[in-house]
Amino acid sequence: MMNQQLLAEATLFAKYVGANKNDHELQNRYCNAIQLLQLPLTEKEATVLNKLIGMPFLLPAIDGGYALLQPNNTIRKRILVMSALMETDAKYTHHFLVQHNTSFPIIKFLYRGSIAVAKGIVGAILITILRWK
Amino acid sequence: MEIIDYIIVGSGCTGAMAAETLCLSGKKVLMLDAGIAGKVDLPGNDDFVQKRLADHHQADFFLGKELEALAEATHPNIPQQTAQRKFMSDDTDKFIPVNSDNFFPVESLALGGLGNGWGLGSYIFSDTELKKCGLLPAEMKEAYQVIAGRVGISGEVRDDASNYCHNNEINLQPSLTLNPSAGNLYRKYQQKKANFHAKGMFMGRPSLALLTKNKDHRKAYTYRDLEFYGNEGSAAYRPYITIKELVKQGKLEYQSNWLAISFKEKSDHTALDCINTKTNERKTFHAAKLVLATGTLGTSRIVMRSFQQKDKLPVLCNAYTYMPMVHWPFIGKKNTGKFCGLAQLAMFYDKDNSHANVAMASIYNYRSLLNFRILKQMPLNHADGMKFLQLIVPALFVAGIFHPADYQEQNFIQLQQSSTSITGDVLHTDYTYTGNELKDITATEKTYAKAFSQLSCLILKKMRTATGASIHYAGTLPFSKEERPYHISPDGKLHGTNNVYVADGSGFTFLPGKGLTLSLMANAHLVAQKLIQHG
Numbered sequence: 001m002m003n004q005q006l007l008a009e010a011t012l013f014a015k016y017v018g019a020n021k022n023d024h025e026l027q028n029r030y031c032n033a034i035q036l037l038q039l040p041l042t043e044k045e046a047t048v049l050n051k052l053i054g055m056p057f058l059l060p061a062i063d064g065g066y067a068l069l070q071p072n073n074t075i076r077k078r079i080l081v082m083s084a085l086m087e088t089d090a091k092y093t094h095h096f097l098v099q100h101n102t103s104f105p106i107i108k109f110l111y112r113g114s115i116a117v118a119k120g121i122v123g124a125i126l127i128t129i130l131r132w133k
Numbered sequence: 134m135e136i137i138d139y140i141i142v143g144s145g146c147t148g149a150m151a152a153e154t155l156c157l158s159g160k161k162v163l164m165l166d167a168g169i170a171g172k173v174d175l176p177g178n179d180d181f182v183q184k185r186l187a188d189h190h191q192a193d194f195f196l197g198k199e200l201e202a203l204a205e206a207t208h209p210n211i212p213q214q215t216a217q218r219k220f221m222s223d224d225t226d227k228f229i230p231v232n233s234d235n236f237f238p239v240e241s242l243a244l245g246g247l248g249n250g251w252g253l254g255s256y257i258f259s260d261t262e263l264k265k266c267g268l269l270p271a272e273m274k275e276a277y278q279v280i281a282g283r284v285g286i287s288g289e290v291r292d293d294a295s296n297y298c299h300n301n302e303i304n305l306q307p308s309l310t311l312n313p314s315a316g317n318l319y320r321k322y323q324q325k326k327a328n329f330h331a332k333g334m335f336m337g338r339p340s341l342a343l344l345t346k347n348k349d350h351r352k353a354y355t356y357r358d359l360e361f362y363g364n365e366g367s368a369a370y371r372p373y374i375t376i377k378e379l380v381k382q383g384k385l386e387y388q389s390n391w392l393a394i395s396f397k398e399k400s401d402h403t404a405l406d407c408i409n410t411k412t413n414e415r416k417t418f419h420a421a422k423l424v425l426a427t428g429t430l431g432t433s434r435i436v437m438r439s440f441q442q443k444d445k446l447p448v449l450c451n452a453y454t455y456m457p458m459v460h461w462p463f464i465g466k467k468n469t470g471k472f473c474g475l476a477q478l479a480m481f482y483d484k485d486n487s488h489a490n491v492a493m494a495s496i497y498n499y500r501s502l503l504n505f506r507i508l509k510q511m512p513l514n515h516a517d518g519m520k521f522l523q524l525i526v527p528a529l530f531v532a533g534i535f536h537p538a539d540y541q542e543q544n545f546i547q548l549q550q551s552s553t554s555i556t557g558d559v560l561h562t563d564y565t566y567t568g569n570e571l572k573d574i575t576a577t578e579k580t581y582a583k584a585f586s587q588l589s590c591l592i593l594k595k596m597r598t599a600t601g602a603s604i605h606y607a608g609t610l611p612f613s614k615e616e617r618p619y620h621i622s623p624d625g626k627l628h629g630t631n632n633v634y635v636a637d638g639s640g641f642t643f644l645p646g647k648g649l650t651l652s653l654m655a656n657a658h659l660v661a662q663k664l665i666q667h668g
Contacts, residue, residue, distance in 0.1 A: 016516055029192070033200055064514035071512065079515045084203055084505040088192035093185045095519060096504050098468040098527055105465025109524050116517035123514070 006031045008053050013082040016059050018095060026085060033081050041074050048132045049075055062132070064116060065123020069133055136402045137163045139664070140420035142393040142435070143427035143637070144168060145246025146650050147657035149372035150280060151424050151636040154661035156384035164376065165418065167228065167242035167410050168389025171220035171249065173371070175363035180356070181501045182469045194362065195503060210237045210602040214250075215502070217362045221249050228392050228410060229431065230554055236450070236544075236564035238430055238601040242410070244389065245373035246428065247604060253341040253369055254476055254495055254648035255286045256298050259488035265643035267612030268656060269623070276655035277303050284370040284654070287345040293326060294337025297481040297491060297647070306345045308338040309354065312498045313470060314463040314528060315477035321588045333486055334584055339479035339495060342370035342651075350378075358472040358501045369475075391416070394556060395438040396423055396633060403632045408555065422664055425627075426636040426657060430546065433609040433639060434560060436619065436627065437548045443619055445547045449608035449644045452536040452566055452574050453598045456494075456581065457507075458590040463528035474501045480532075481647075482580055492536050492577045492646040499529040530590065534581055535603055536574045537646035543567065546609060564600045605649055607638035624667070625660030636660040 010027035019026050041049060052059050052075075066073040086092045102108060127133050138160035141148050148164060155162045176194070177184075184191055196202045197216025206214075211222055221243045229240055241247045257277050260270040281303035288298055288305045295301065311319060322329065322336045329336065344353050351374070352366025360369060367374050379385035391407040403423045407416050425432040433446055478496040499507070504522045507529075511518050544564045551559040566574060574597070582592050613620035613628065620628045621640035627633040636657040638649065 017519060018516065033203070036200055037203055037205075039205075060514050060516055064517070067512045067514060067518075076515070080505060080509055081203055083508055083515050083519060084196060084503070085192060087503055087505050088195045090185065090187055090189055090191065096523060096526075097182065097185060098465060098523060101467050102465030102524060105524060106461070109464050109521070112517060112521040112524065116513040116521055119514055119517060120512065 003031065006034060009049060009078070010082070012053050012056055012059065013079050014086070015056070017079065017083050017086055019086050019092065023091075026089060029085050030082050033085060034078060037081065039074050039077050039081070044132070045074050058126070061119045061123035061126055063123065064120030065125070065127040068120050068124045069127060134419055136419045136421055137161050138420070139163070139422050139424060140165060140405060140418055141424045141426055141636075142166070142405070143246065143425070143431065144244050144372060144376055144387070145241070145426065145428060146248040146251065146372050146654050147637045148246070148426035149248070149375040150283070150654040150657040151426055151661040152379055152385055153283065153375055154658050155424070155665065156379050158665045161386070162384070163386045163388065163418070163420075165391040165393060165405070165407060166244060166387065166389055167224070167392050168244040168387070169220050169223050169242050170244050170389075172217065173364045173373070175357070175359055175365045181358035181472065184359075208237065208239065209599040210239050210604070215361045218250055221247065224410065228555060229434070230551070230559045231562060232549065232559045233562040236562035236600045238450075238562065238606055239604045240428060240430060242392070244376070245371050248372040248650075251342070251371070251650055252476060252495065252648070253343050254479070255281070255284070255340045255342045255651040256493070256647045257300055257302055258645050258647065258652050259300075261487060261489040262491075262643070262645040265489070266645070266652070267623070267640060267642040268652070272659055273652070273655050274302055276658050277651065279658055280651060280654045283375070284342045285344045285348045285351065286340050287343055288340030289338035292337035293330075293335040294339075294479050294481055297335060297483070297488070297493070298337065298340040298479060305340065309341070309343070309345060309473055309475070310356070310471065312472050312477055314460055314466070314530070315496070315498055317462055318460055318496070318530065318588055318590070319478055325587060328587070329584065332580070332584070333484040334480060334482050334580070336478055336480045339476045341475060343475060344368045354473070356471045356473055358474055360474050361501055392556070393427065393435055395435055397439070398630050398632065403630070413555065420632070422632050422634065424634045424636050424661070424664070428637055429606040429609055429639045430560060432635055432637055433546060434548060434558070436610060438558070440618065440629065444549070445545050446609040446619060447540055447611070448544055448546045448562070448564065448606060449538045449540065449641065450544075450564055450601060451538050451603040451605040451644050451646060452600070453603035454534040454536070454574070454578050455596045455598055456532040456534065456578075456585070457593045458530050458532065458585050459525050459593060460528045460530055461589045461591060465524045466527040468500065468527035472498070472500055474498070480581070480584070482577060490537050490646070492534060493648070494532040494534045494581055495648070497531045497533070499526060499531055532581065532585065534577065535605070535646040535648070536577055538644040539570070540608065540642070541567065541570060562601075566600070605644055607641035607644050607649070610635060610639040611642045612640040624663040634660055634664055
């Protein structure tokens with residue numbers, strides 16, 4: 001029987017990285033991957049992850065904050081596993097390969113970069129205030 | 134007791150070339166090797182894009198059935214290994230352990246050794262560089278031609294970099310078709326080349342041991358962009374190609390699962406002690422002539438164990454800087470066309486135009502290693518990072534800069550006893566960059582960063598990798614005309630022995646800031662040739 005906590009985590013991360021909400025196959029692959037790869041969470045990381053499952057809107061900022069403050073955080077490593085599984089799923093190839101020239105690429109580049117950096121700064125402040133590091 | 138004419142230890146690029154030359158003598162040649170084998174064939178006919186769009190089992194291929202590509206890297210200098218190439222580093226911790234705080238060499242016990250992951254860059258050394266290495270230019274020029282004829286090298290006959298790549302001393306197949314973004318970068322360079330020449334910088338097409346035309350039983354490269362996952366048609370030269378062919382022709386006997394430990398000179402031959410890597414059985418082989426080609430560090434281990442007079446040797450290793458950058462004009466461009474993941478361009482920085490202290494940059498596009506590997510290193514959240522990467526990957530270049538290396542007093546390798554190691558020892562290494570060498574490295578990095586900026590590239594990061602990441606090691610047993618212990622004579626014979634020869638880079642007394650594999654192979658051929666001549 002699938003670990004319910006792990007499944008909740010898989011659902012959270014799948015939605016976060018842009019996979020279909022009901023892609024149970026991807027979620028199951030994630031659960032199997034985590035069991036195989038052995039990426040154990042520290043007590044603190046487990047507590048933070050539980051809170052993020054309850055407050056998913058915080059995940060982009062917290063992930064960005066960890067990217068700045070604690071890049072080797074296991075929550076980030078686990079999100080990366082979900083990203084890699086999604087990237088190697090033919091359904092999601094369009095998220096990764098540019099099949100047609102993008103319009104206004106430099107504007108999008110600057111916009112995407114700025115948004116990501118802004119979320120990271122907000123996340124870093126939150127992590128510090130909440131003592132989630 | 135059977136005494137074999139020639140025993141070669143090691144199956145990498147140097148072992149393979151020494152074997153091919155020795156096999157021509159008609160005498161009995163045995164190659165002993167740990168010989169961990171990998172799979173080299175690519176399944177199906179899909180190219181990278183077709184596979185990505187249609188293969189529903191592509192995760193097994195790209196990540197590995199055991200998710201090897203996602204496993205935590207235990208070695209700091211092999212962070213981006215594909216599942217298919219993992220065999221290259223299998224069992225090295227067990228049989229050839231290294232202990233260091235600052236030098237993390239990459240070694241291999243695979244059939245074909247590190248040649249399985251060679252980037253295929255095939256560059257000659259200039260006369261000045263050869264002399265600094267302790268090699269004879271006239272001999273090496275002939276040897277370069279022989280090796281190029283064997284492995285097949287593609288490249289540009291004449292461009293700004295040709296003097297540094299091959300100097301028209303070797304036969305070339307036509308160079309690869311450039312990826313669109315690399316073509317654009319190259320055009321930018323050509324528009325500004327007078328400025329670059331004034332600074333001692335020259336860009337051109339790299340010479341690669343990759344076929345663009347069929348050769349013997351090997352096929353030309355097909356632009357499937359899956360070269361990190363297999364070797365379709367054996368288009369890329371790998372040492373196993375030579376070894377399998379020699380074995381097939383009955384000219385070479387190959388025995389795997391043997392790790393050479395040490396040798397003892399007898400009156401008329403050399404006894405080589407080995408451990409079986411499967412059973413731990415010990416066995417002694419006997420050779421009229423022994424050729425060590427296990428790579429600089431492997432050979433040094435064997436020599437230190439055999440002589441037991443000295444446990445500390447000097448070592449050379451190129452510093453390596455990794456510079457990811459985005460070529461502005463290609464941000465957000467279509468990224469599904471014909472593509473190759475191997476080096477597209479080569480740039481040479483020769484500040485005094487002397488060909489003596491060149492620092493070379495190999496310039497790659499990035500696609501088939503997948504975005505998640507870059508995402509891991511980006512200081513961004515994953516969701517936005519993925520969207521950001523989708524835009525920049527079509528424009529992404531990675532420049533790998535090799536810096537020249539001279540002997541520095543503080544750098545050494547040392548064999549220490551270890552009760553936990555199967556061989557009873559562990560290689561302790563210490564390597565740092567200090568003083569003028571460090572200043573030169575920093576100045577070269579700045580010069581390259583400025584040059585790439587002038588080619589419409591935004592430098593994302595300058596990463597001086599952990600020491601050892603260049604995978605270029607040499608100089609532990611320097612060439613010397615005088616009979617000195619722990620030195621090699623110019624013909625490759627290990628001083629203090631009658632029958633032991635070294636065919637790898639252990640004797641090189643300098644490491645140019647270039648790819649060195651072609652020179653290693655040429656030297657191995659020369660060592661074998663002289664061995665035959667000496668009877």
